[in-house]
Amino acid sequence: MKTKRKLDSNTVLVFITIALFVVMYAIGCGIYQDKGFGNLQTFLNILINNAGLICVTCGMTCVMLTGGIDISVGSVIAMDCMLLVYGMTEWKMGAVQMVILILVIGLIFGAVQGFLVGYLEIQPFIVTMAGMFFARGMTAVICSGQISITEADNPTFYAWANSKINLPEFLGKANRHGKIVVPYIRPTVIIAFLVLILIFLMLKYTKFGRNLYAVGGNQMSATMMGLNVKKTKMLSHVLSSLLCSIGGILYCLNTMSGSVNQATGLEMDAIASAVIGGTLLTGGVGNVIGSFFGVMITGTITVLVNTNGKLLSSWANIATAALLCIFIILQSVFALVKARRNK
């Protein structure tokens, strides 16, 4: 039995994603060598910039595994950021208190959405679309302007946002001004990785994690096998909203501000990343490692477009869409070829 184990299609999709990422990054380094694309810090910046998105995508992956979707995440992040900032500036609340409050709100938000999806069996797209409207509207209700946290408002939070974790000095490189710039990451990246690892372990090694896959594989069967499908679906939304709240906090640590239009369309980034990472919208297939590389790929696409710096606004969008298109088609072709070979 040990001989030549068949790779199952899920794993293959993840490998395709990783391979495509490596190829794309290598090409980027080749073309934009002189613009510092190959710097270690460029790579780390992708992590720093997308720490929040990584968390959100982990949650999104969990929901998508059950065959659901959560399009409220972008708005929830906007709401979280606004509330965090507002709480710290207007109510003078402590950073820790606010973080806890945000997490609790995330839990409640997820529980309501989860209840509607799981127990009332309303389509997740519609429930979370309502959630999206609600959260976006609430953002404006909290405050319709643009507010930010400064050092004076909340030194703790400010310190969290500005602390750097330097990598070993020898990785550093002198910049044009003669300064040795030591590559660094921010604590947000560490948190994002922790979340990633925890969710990975949860999906693989806990009953709840496996239930997510079962429900997505065949809901009817899962019921017949004695799983509590309703509860599983509900919890998937709770988890998604919770991770989204964590993501919101990381996002806020990056932007340090709240505004009504923040994070619009982030749900699409999260969905696209998960899909590029091999998660199927139909459920049952996917894992967070893939989703992580999905985020890295969308992040790299952005950096490539930015580094080019000659693209008109429209071309930048078209380039992003074209790369996305190539990815999706490549994946689909690989999948079709594999399916044919399996037959």
Added chain:
Amino acid sequence: MDENILITMRDISKSFPGVKALDHAQFTLRKGEIHALMGENGAGKSTLIKVLTGVYSLDAGEIHVAGVDGPVINHSTLEAQEKGIATVYQEVNLCPNLTVAENLFIGREPKTPIGTIDWRTMNKKAKEIVDGLELKIDVTIALENYSLAIQQMIAIARAVDMDCKVLILDEPTSSLDDNEVEKLFKVMRDLKAKGVGIIFVTHFLEQVYEVCDTITVLRNGEFAGEYSVEEMPRVKLVAAMLGKDFDDLASIKKEGASHVSDDVVVDATNLSHKGTIKPFDFQIKKGEVVGVTGLLGSGRSEMVRCIYGADKAQTGELKVNGKKLNIKEPLDAIKAGMGYLPDDRKADGCIGDLSVRENIILALQAKNGMFKKIPASKQNEIADKFIDMLQIKTASRETPINQLSGGNQQKVILARWLCTHPDFLILDEPTRGIDIGTKTEFQKLALKFAEEDGMSIVFISSEIEEMLRTCTRMYVMRDGAQVGEISGEMTQESVMAAIAGGGE
């Protein structure tokens, strides 16, 4: 409650919109008993089981389970499992995206001391289980990589392994071959010896007589009687199921080849589809009934799918009525007068939420073309005609097909093809999951169409007797290749020998 009784169900009633599926049904299961639940298609067997295990709520009646005081109502399969009732439902119900091992253990995974899933133990145990069933499969890959038969075996293994007091098997043998059925019976007898009560639903009378102790017969949702196997001869059982005397199978006789004309309807040479079936030849004459035989997974379905164009042929040549035909899509085949009743009813046959009427006229509509819509009155007429002719048990012609019982769904799909008036009809396992009365009906129909309408029919069935009764000639398949053809005087033995390949 009697010490020995595991389950009693009293006066169970259950209605669906327009149908009374159960009407004061009774059922009693005792310890160490294999209890057959019999009845025609749509008699309410599956519904009774689903009521017992909490998939459906019951309208009226009482259920008592040993070890629980008072009437029991299960709200979910989970609750039933907790009371020691393990079930394999009629349609295979597993998660194809999970590994074999997970499917065996989901919901009761072995845990490590810190509460996480212990994959090593799980895989090890799973391997023991499949080895015990003599299945040669890798438990660590997704279930979807295996055939329906294996999936069915896994579903059974899962239920059996659950350490239950009651095991319910709803038509587990419909997609198993004899060898696998034997394995299953061995398992059942072992459990019986341990005092487990087993409810066994099947349409194969031989199997009932081979393993069962008691028989409960349902008829139109009503309780028709409980009998012990010894005192119940076959004919009486069938009579009880049908509620009338059964004209014996003997009445199906082949006319011989007298009505077969010399016109070759379909003539295939060297057809093949990469990965599923190696090049083969096939010929059928007008009015002929030809069989395709072979072991499970030998490529019978693949061969006919290739002729029909469900899998596009990559090599070879196909002539229909002497004219060369290049089939790109099944529609081309339909236009050339072909019809194909697929073996996987759920995946390839039924259009779930559509009504019986729409399911019946679908292929005819496709044949006519999108812009020539069949008028509503004509649709109703056709639907009513076939509901009547095939005695499809349905609340109305507008009932969604997925609310019909398994056997009746099959009849609807048959009606779909009959109404296109095909010259050449492929019936792939038409009798799977069909009660004995209807089975005979199907066989008779096949012969009748061949004789009276000059239809050429390919008949595939896992039951050799059925094919012997209907076919004049058989193609023999093995490992995805055509290995021969038998005709003339065929007996069970000669066919088996051909399948096994002893003749070479």
Added chain:
Amino acid sequence: SDGGSTGGAAPADGGEATEAEGGDAAASGDVITVGFAQVGHESDWRTASTKSVQDAFSAANGYDLQFVDCDNDSKAQIDAVRQFVQNDVDYIVIDPIVSTGWDTVLTECEDAGIPVIVIDRTIEDSDKYVSWVGSEFMNEGLASGAWLKAYAEAKGIDDLNVLVIEGSNGSSAQIGRTDGFKKYADEEGWTILDSQDGNFTQEGGQQVMESYCKSYAGKFNVVVCQNDNEAFGAMDAMKAAGVSYGVDGDVILISFDACKAGLEYVQSGDINADFMCYPLQGSYCADIIKALQNGETVAKETFMTEPWYVAEDILPSITYTNNAGEEVTEDLIVVTDAASQASY
């Protein structure tokens, strides 16, 4: 190809220079690389702004412009600025989508020694940029109020009932124009009947005005649209509802931006007054960078001069106290063909 090529501009480190040497021998010495993180491309005004920056920093002028359109995503803008730091540009120009949350990333720029110039919108929570160039939105709002007051007096209208169609909520333009106008409304006791968000779009202006025409039929005589596109929509809605506006109408229509099409409407008397918001910051930026190159100090704030346009030759000028607390008198320009053609 620009990394180390800026040796003339800023003292380049030896190691860095050798690395980039192979890349460009041709583009010797003095090409200045500028990273520009633009808001997006949401309006004609924005397009004009982008174009002016691109023209100012063209290759012909000795610049290499690295342009990023952030499509109204404030996080994307922060990402873009981080990327500029990695790309080792000489200067960074930002038109900040939101006015807040810049401290961290501007610190990163500072650490890397790259000067940041802010244009158009403002940054409020950090002062780690060298200079800002833009419009004083508050003054635009104040000017509109001052004009309305003078105009009403001149026309002898004493009961002003105003409907406001605001711009995108939270943008500095919306805030400045709203606050400025409101200051006058409060002082003079005008009734602001309603004030809703028209999102700076024609569709938005039209839809809000349609609703206003029903809710406040016959009760209003001033409509303030916070940009020209909203005014176009409002005009259509009023036309459909049979409300007359403009010079000969019952309703005074005020607008901002003064783009070409807007001024054409002022000229035809459909819009009474249009307050320009000047989008061409490019040359101002270039001047600042030149000054920095020469080691001069630059002003922290540069306001662009913005003219006010009116349809009728009744008032020569308005006087008001601007946001800086100075009392100013500014001319009102009656729109001519030349003026509207000259606009962006």
Added chain:
Amino acid sequence: MENFKKLAKKPLFLPIFCMILVLLINVIKSPDFFAIKINNGVLFGRIIDILNRGSEIAILAVGQTLVVAVSAGTDISVGSVMSLSACGCCMLLAGYGNNSVSELAVPMVVGMLFGVFMGGLSGAMNGALVAKLKIQPMVATLILFTAGRAIGLLLCNNQITYIRYEPYKYLGNFLPGCPIPTPVFVAIIVIAIVSILLKKTALGLYIQSVGINSRAARISGINSEVICFICYVICGICAGIAGIVASSRIYSADSNNIGLTFELDAILAVALGGNSLGGGKFNLAGSIIGAYTIQAITTTLLAMGVSTDKAPVFKAIIVIIIVVVQAPAFKAYMAARRAQKASVKEAA
């Protein structure tokens, strides 16, 4: 009561009921909500606004319904495609590079047909990805969702293109001498054509078959891929038409704002109409009622002066109430409670 129960069983009962509910809120809030008068030679009133402004969503909902039915997925590119076809149309009418014209470069019909053609082309691209390459609908349409507006902007040379030519405004406003807004007619025509197509041909049956079980449909002689493709093309054409109506309203092509977030409204309309987003059986009339319900909500909020950035809160609450009332699980729960109450009463 009996009659009411029978009525309540009808498939369209709930969508209509919800619509009435929304309108009822208005009556209580302001009785003159329903006032319609002739003003300036045209019909004037909030109800007319709803019918008028709801047209684009209704047209989109038609196409979206088919797409959802056939592929169990949503086309999220319709908003961008609206913008793209509006840009295509205006670019042709104005001539490339001109940003404001009062003379058309080509006849108006040609421009409009080109716009619709762009819509159809986008639909064809989505359809090819979904039907042929089996890419999940939401992901496949994500491509044009991202690129559609950008391509439109390129067509318009990166600026808003104005067509200041009186007849161009007719489509989005009023025909001279006609008191009813033209978009209402456009919506009626689109709905009528698609309904007739569904009624007179077997397309409806095909779509549902493919949506429920495409393998079985193929075996039964239906070319699943072609049917799926057709639905996407129809959806694209609908988006194209809606885009041109929207463009005609403002006689310009504002690539950034035309059709912004309309995809959400279109999908919501399908769901509010009682259709499952899981594909299969569909009810076109429901979607259309859903579309006007959404517009009724928007108009109501506008009439009440709720600021646009806070309005989503109310919209969310109304949507949730509507879908909860429609949810089978909720209905079953209420029925059970009623039965329980009845039995308690009986016992007493």
